[in-house]
Amino acid sequence: ETGVTQSPTHLIKTRGQQVTLRCSSQSGHNTVSWYQQALGQGPQFIFQYYREEENGRGNFPPRFSGLQFPNYSSELNVNALELDDSALYLCASSPELPNYGYTFGSGTRLTVV
Amino acid sequence: EDKVVQSPLSLVVHEGDTVTLNCSYEVTNFRSLLWYKQEKKAPTFLFMLTSSGIEKKSGRLSSILDKKELFSILNITATQTGDSAVYLCAVALPYGGSQGNLIFGKGTKLSVKP
Numbered sequence: 001e002t003g004v005t006q007s008p009t010h011l012i013k014t015r016g017q018q019v020t021l022r023c024s025s026q027s028g029h030n031t032v033s034w035y036q037q038a039l040g041q042g043p044q045f046i047f048q049y050y051r052e053e054e055n056g057r058g059n060f061p062p063r064f065s066g067l068q069f070p071n072y073s074s075e076l077n078v079n080a081l082e083l084d085d086s087a088l089y090l091c092a093s094s095p096e097l098p099n100y101g102y103t104f105g106s107g108t109r110l111t112v113v
Numbered sequence: 114e115d116k117v118v119q120s121p122l123s124l125v126v127h128e129g130d131t132v133t134l135n136c137s138y139e140v141t142n143f144r145s146l147l148w149y150k151q152e153k154k155a156p157t158f159l160f161m162l163t164s165s166g167i168e169k170k171s172g173r174l175s176s177i178l179d180k181k182e183l184f185s186i187l188n189i190t191a192t193q194t195g196d197s198a199v200y201l202c203a204v205a206l207p208y209g210g211s212q213g214n215l216i217f218g219k220g221t222k223l224s225v226k227p
Contacts (some may be wrong), residue, residue, distance in 0.1 A: 025151075033214065042117075042201055042217030056214075088154060092215075098114070101161075102215065106154040 004029075004093050004105035012111045013081050021076040021108045023091030029103070030076040031055075031096065034066060037088040037107070046089075049074055081112045115140045115141070119202050119218035127226050130192050134221045136202030137184040146178055146185050149201040151220065156201055192225045199223070 006026045013019050025032050031050045035043035045058035050070035063079040067084050072093070078085055092102040114170040120135045138146070145163045149156035160169045162178035162185060167178050173192075178185045189196055206214055 035215075035217075039217070042119075042203075042219045043215075044217070045215065048214065090154075090156070102158070104155045104157070105150075109154075 004091055004103050006089075006091050006105035006108050008108060009106065010109045010111075012113060015081055015083060015112055017081050018077065019081060019110060021078075021089050021091075021110070023076070023093075023105055025072045025074065025091075025093030026035050029074050029093035029095050031094045032068055032072065033092045033102070034074070034076045034089040035092065036060075037090055038084075039087070043090055046076065048101045068100045072087075078110075086110060086112045090104045115206070115216050117202055117204050117216050117218040118158055119200075119221050121221060122219060123224070125224045125226065126192055128193060130189045130225075131188065132192060132223065134187040134189075134200050134202075134223070135184065136186070136218055138202075138204050138216075139183065140204045140206065140216065142207050143180070144207065147186050147203045147205060147215070147224070148185075149203065151199040152197075152199055155179040159200075161205075162208060171223075189223075192203040194225050194227055197225045 024089045033048040034046040037043040047057040047059050048055050052068045065077045068074045088107045090107045091105045094102045133169045148159040149163045153180045165180040173190045176187045199222050201220045202218045203215040
């Protein structure tokens, strides 16, 4: 059974640029959630996808968008990057909705300069 | 607004000490409370608590939930340097909301010195 994998592991972008982060969910998991974790803070919910549909969204602006594909992998896109977007972005998958047996990926460390 | 508060935010102990980490919550639609350990990046699951007063144990770690007083504690006995990590507490909510399924606290950073 494979776990949740995220790519890339690290990324440096310039303010105003766009970025795409990727997540492959654990085998058998059809729900994916994305979280933003700023330094010294707990993860903050961005949005969740269930069977390719957005199913809940946190307090993040529209320039944060996502997709889930038929194989349940997912992307997080951020447009017009700002310095405050610098954070660890975590993807978590689970087998069913609702379910709290989330498996987290190792995250993507995004630095915006 | 729902929130989860952890204390202390950081803690330094020596190997062999026993530590207690605290998590209090104010949540309108509580489903369960979860504890995670985050060493470098990926939070790893420790416990899920749903019922009050029932202690969950895993080796030197144990946790209990008090739904009346709205808090949980995580105990680690005979600490080891490998226990050094950030411990995250999260409350699970019904799916589909604006706060997502998990509301996290800020975490407690535990440092265990040899």
